[in-house]
Each structure stands twice: as structure tokens, then as C-alpha cells.
Amino acid sequence: MFEKWNIPDDICDNYPIGLNSLDLFVGHSEQTKFLSGILTNKSVVLLEGEIGVGKTSLGNYIRHSKKGFFSPLLEIPCKPKWDNDTFMGIVLAAIVKEIMRSGTPHKKLRKHETIREINEKFSDLKLANLGITGAGFGISKGSGFSRTSFINQTILIDYLLKVGEIIGEQYRQPAPIIMQVNNLDTRYSFSEDDLTRLFNDIRDTLQIPNISWIICGDSGLGNFLKKNVPRVGQIINTIVTVEPLSFEEIITAFRLRIKKAGMKGEFPVEPGLLKYIYDISNGSFREILNIIYQLLVRYYNEPLVTTITGEHARFFFYEAGRRHVETLKKSKIQYPVFEAVVNHPGINQKNLSKLVGKQQSNVSRVTKELEAMGFIIVKKEGRVNYYYPDIKYRIGFSNINGNKMNDPVV
Ligand SMILES: Nc1ncnc2c1ncn2[C@@H]1O[C@H](COP(=O)(O)OP(=O)(O)OP(=O)(O)O)[C@@H](O)[C@H]1O
Ligand SMILES: [Mg+2]
The missing domain is CATH 3.40.50 (Rossmann fold)
Incomplete structure (x- = not known):
């Protein structure tokens, strides 16, 4: 499938390292x-x-x-x-x-x-x-x-x-x-x-x-x-x-996978994009593998795409999520909360409720709904809840670089 890049199809397998893959272990x-x-x-x-x-x-x-x-x-x-x-x-x-x-x-x-x-x-x-x-x-x-x-x-x-x-x-x-x-x-x-x-x-x-x-x-x-x-x-x-692997170690891990397959390809993802995915995944290698795999599958068949860039990623996850986000707009409060979380990853409940101008109890209910629907992730530290967008929505919908939501950079 990924011949054009000369990398193996199983480059993003997410099984833990085991007896037969000890040679892929890094760090x-x-x-x-x-x-x-x-x-x-x-x-x-x-x-x-x-x-x-x-x-x-x-x-x-x-x-x-x-x-x-x-x-x-x-x-x-x-x-x-x-x-x-x-x-x-x-x-x-x-x-x-x-x-x-x-x-x-x-x-x-x-x-x-x-x-x-x-x-x-x-x-x-x-x-x-x-x-x-x-x-x-x-x-x-x-x-x-x-x-x-x-x-x-x-x-x-x-x-x-x-x-x-x-x-x-x-x-x-x-x-x-x-x-x-x-x-x-x-x-x-x-x-x-x-x-x-x-x-x-x-x-x-x-x-x-x-x-x-x-x-x-x-x-x-x-x-x-x-x-x-x-x-x-x-x-x-x-x-x-167990701390996350460093960015360099993740790159080495991908290279080892290519080498083990006897292939010689260079990893077809722009380093800047890879670093961005690494940073927002909190070092979860499984999450990184999952995101990269979706991108490889999306673009392997596009002859003009030789290297996958930030724009490609943003476009893909925007397209993939657009319909779901549209459904949120039917609710007066779900969409503003989602938008605020996407643009302020790690925001806590108090600030979130200030930002959207709704009571904390309402915001709390809506964040639970958004979490159940897979739009956001809630992290608890002590008694405080912090909200993060799901990584796919973060890539596709955040206004990094000053781009407004709904406005993919392509
Ligand atoms: N040190 C490493 N070197 C190379 N690849 C690794 C390393 N650690 C993890 N991976 C890869 O990262 C992915 C996730 O690893 P693993 O399943 O061990 O994580 P985990 O922390 O046990 O996850 P979970 O929290 O779901 O139990 C797997 O595909 C695995 O092959
Ligand atoms: Mg495990």
C-alpha cells in the first residue's frame, strides 16, 4: 500500500513490543x-x-x-x-x-x-x-x-x-x-x-x-x-x-520499523508536523501511530503528495470532523464550549465557564456530553478538571497560526 514511500504497510502497528519485536525497542x-x-x-x-x-x-x-x-x-x-x-x-x-x-x-x-x-x-x-x-x-x-x-x-x-x-x-x-x-x-x-x-x-x-x-x-x-x-x-x-519517549527516539523507532522491513524509505511526514503531533499527544506513542496511520492511508494514493505537511493534516482532520462539528451547532451551548476548548487546550472549568458566559453547572454537563461524544478529553488533577480537545479535532479545527475555525489552511 505505501510502496510509493518505500515504507512497510505495518509501519504504524500499535501492538506493544514483544518477544518478536525486541529489536524495535528504543530508549x-x-x-x-x-x-x-x-x-x-x-x-x-x-x-x-x-x-x-x-x-x-x-x-x-x-x-x-x-x-x-x-x-x-x-x-x-x-x-x-x-x-x-x-x-x-x-x-x-x-x-x-x-x-x-x-x-x-x-x-x-x-x-x-x-x-x-x-x-x-x-x-x-x-x-x-x-x-x-x-x-x-x-x-x-x-x-x-x-x-x-x-x-x-x-x-x-x-x-x-x-x-x-x-x-x-x-x-x-x-x-x-x-x-x-x-x-x-x-x-x-x-x-x-x-x-x-x-x-x-x-x-x-x-x-x-x-x-x-x-x-x-x-x-x-x-x-x-x-x-x-x-x-x-x-x-x-x-x-x-515510564516517561514518554523523546521526539528523537520516536523518529528512531519509525526508522527501525522501516529498516526491519528491509525498506529504505524516508519517513514521509514533514518534521514540523511530526513534532506538532508529538507535542499535542503528550508523548503517547500509540496516539502518534494512530494519527500518522490515518494520514498515510489518506494520502498514499494521491500522486502529488510526496511529503505529508501540516496543511494536509489540517485539511484531512477538518474534512473528517466537519459533519460531526456541524451537529454541535444545533445546540446553543455545545458548540461554544467545544470551540473554547479547541482554542484553549488545557482550560479549567472556571475559566471555561467565564469564556463562554455560562454557569459552571451547565458547562460541567456539556463537557460530559462532549467527552462522551469523543470531542474532548477531561483530565483530573486533584479536584480540578482540565479540558483538552480530542487530538484529531485539535489538528483540524484549532486556530493555530491565527486561522479561524472552519477555515482549513489549504
Ligand atoms: N520503547 C519503545 N520503543 C519502540 N516502540 C515503542 C516503545 N514503547 C512503546 N512503543 C510502541 O508504542 C505503542 C504503545 O506501547 P505500549 O502498548 O507498550 O504502551 P502502554 O503504555 O502499555 O499503553 P496502555 O496505556 O494502553 O497500556 C506500541 O505500538 C509500541 O510498539
Ligand atoms: Mg499497556
Whole structure:
């Protein structure tokens, strides 16, 4: 598709870095070294950061680069209604699934009776019932009925202990197994109550010998746990904030993707535009990939467009959003609020209500509506709400350069 630029079609894939893409990883060198050292001994490590910055990738990179340790291919994306039995069942399933995976470096472990027994039990349960997917990038389970509850809890613990011992004998490390759990955040996946309950429930499992844990969550999870689940807060020995990659590192990451595909293209996006997208995405690499992909798809078939510029981007997102914005104009208050947020990204509620001349309660209702419709994003800091336009509307509709809204620069 992107032949004219000589870049691969999957240049904007947004899967986390995993075992097969370790060579695409850039940056975080100090944290990598530090955490890799910590994980040599039994530890519980928390990686926290904003969405899409690369928490899962960093965890995957560290555990898969560590020689002489056992870590399953897949991370475990926790779900709100899990209990500890489900959690243990899924951890066991992930471990035996790795041992049975074709191409695993841990084939030798198949000779153990216990491993075969666990594998049988779990295939008996039909992994599909546990929601364990074969898709290659995740293990998940719905919030409903749990098949693991058929297995006695002591048996689950016993299996986990035995698996730890067996893998310990094979690899002779203080904590030979490194598990990674994902999705632990209060903003998107969990309510605060669910998160508190799950962490209280799985605490003992996190303490089982021979297994280290990398827990990925949103920024603030460490503080949340200290405050609300101190018994878990106390067993986390390291909290690391995953900062966004720098602009230069993002460019390097794109170049590595082109090189890995054996292609020689130059990245077809004007540096100024890329920098603008980087700045307004708060360093969320996933958001950047998503925006760039939409632009590449829009312009690959336009023979005259060799480099995608700010004007192209603005035009595209203006066209894509125009009809939606028109519908806002039917409401007397939605449109002015949207316009104010687009032109004042990061505005707080008080100033917003001043700017549009409406009461705060009205503005509060409308911002919720606009958020639900995907026009704006609300960020909470302490008790104050800050409002940002969705990045696509920001590119297409903001009056940067003094251009009025509705007036694309083309
Ligand atoms: N250090 C890195 N080097 C190269 N690419 C990276 C790096 N970190 C992240 N990426 C890429 O950025 C995208 C997002 O990364 P990832 O899924 O790890 O973020 P995340 O913080 O775990 O996101 P979420 O908050 O949704 O869980 C992926 O496509 C990944 O390949
Ligand atoms: Mg993640």
C-alpha cells in the first residue's frame, strides 16, 4: 500500500513490543538496566505512566531480554471481576501454555509430570472457557462465570508452588519466573472499588516464592495502592514512572520499523508536523501511530503528495470532523464550549465557564456530553478538571497560526 514511500504497510502497528519485536525497542536504557537488576531477585515492580507511552513494551522488553529466566510470551490483562482463584488459574495457564508453545526455549520443562498434569487440567477446562486467546498478544477473561472456581484453591496454590520449584531447579535463579500483569488502572479499566478488591485478593499470590511480578498501571497507581491497599503497597519494592519517549527516539523507532522491513524509505511526514503531533499527544506513542496511520492511508494514493505537511493534516482532520462539528451547532451551548476548548487546550472549568458566559453547572454537563461524544478529553488533577480537545479535532479545527475555525489552511 505505501510502496510509493518505500515504507512497510505495518509501519504504524500499535501492538506493544514483544518477544518478536525486541529489536524495535528504543530508549529507557537506564530504567531497563536498573529494573533488570531488581528482577534478578524476587520482586514486585510497578510500572506506571500515561496511556500509550510504552509501559507494556518496557516490561516485555525487560523480561524477554533477561537470559536464564522464564517468562511467558503473553502478558495477563486483568479484568475487574477476577478473584484470586481466577488470577491463579490464568497465571498457571499462561505458564504451561508457554512451556507447550511451539518454538518455546523452555521445552525441557515438558518432561515434568506436574507440568503435564497442570496442562491436562487446564486443557480439560478448555482454555477458551478461561478466555485465553490464541491470538498471540493477550490472555483475557470476561467478567462472568469462572471455571477455575471448580478447582480447589489449595490445589491452585500447590500447583503454583510446584511450578515455581520445578522452574527454579531448571534455571537456578532466586526468582526464575517473571510474570507481567496489565491494565491495572482506575481511569479506564477498573473502578476504584474493583481495583482495591482485586489487589487485596491477589496479595498472597504476589508473595508466592520463585515468581517476580511486573505490574503495569496508569500514573498514580502506586499512590492509590499505598493509600487504599497498604498491604499490597508494602510488598511493591520498586515503582517506576515510564516517561514518554523523546521526539528523537520516536523518529528512531519509525526508522527501525522501516529498516526491519528491509525498506529504505524516508519517513514521509514533514518534521514540523511530526513534532506538532508529538507535542499535542503528550508523548503517547500509540496516539502518534494512530494519527500518522490515518494520514498515510489518506494520502498514499494521491500522486502529488510526496511529503505529508501540516496543511494536509489540517485539511484531512477538518474534512473528517466537519459533519460531526456541524451537529454541535444545533445546540446553543455545545458548540461554544467545544470551540473554547479547541482554542484553549488545557482550560479549567472556571475559566471555561467565564469564556463562554455560562454557569459552571451547565458547562460541567456539556463537557460530559462532549467527552462522551469523543470531542474532548477531561483530565483530573486533584479536584480540578482540565479540558483538552480530542487530538484529531485539535489538528483540524484549532486556530493555530491565527486561522479561524472552519477555515482549513489549504
Ligand atoms: N520503547 C519503545 N520503543 C519502540 N516502540 C515503542 C516503545 N514503547 C512503546 N512503543 C510502541 O508504542 C505503542 C504503545 O506501547 P505500549 O502498548 O507498550 O504502551 P502502554 O503504555 O502499555 O499503553 P496502555 O496505556 O494502553 O497500556 C506500541 O505500538 C509500541 O510498539
Ligand atoms: Mg499497556
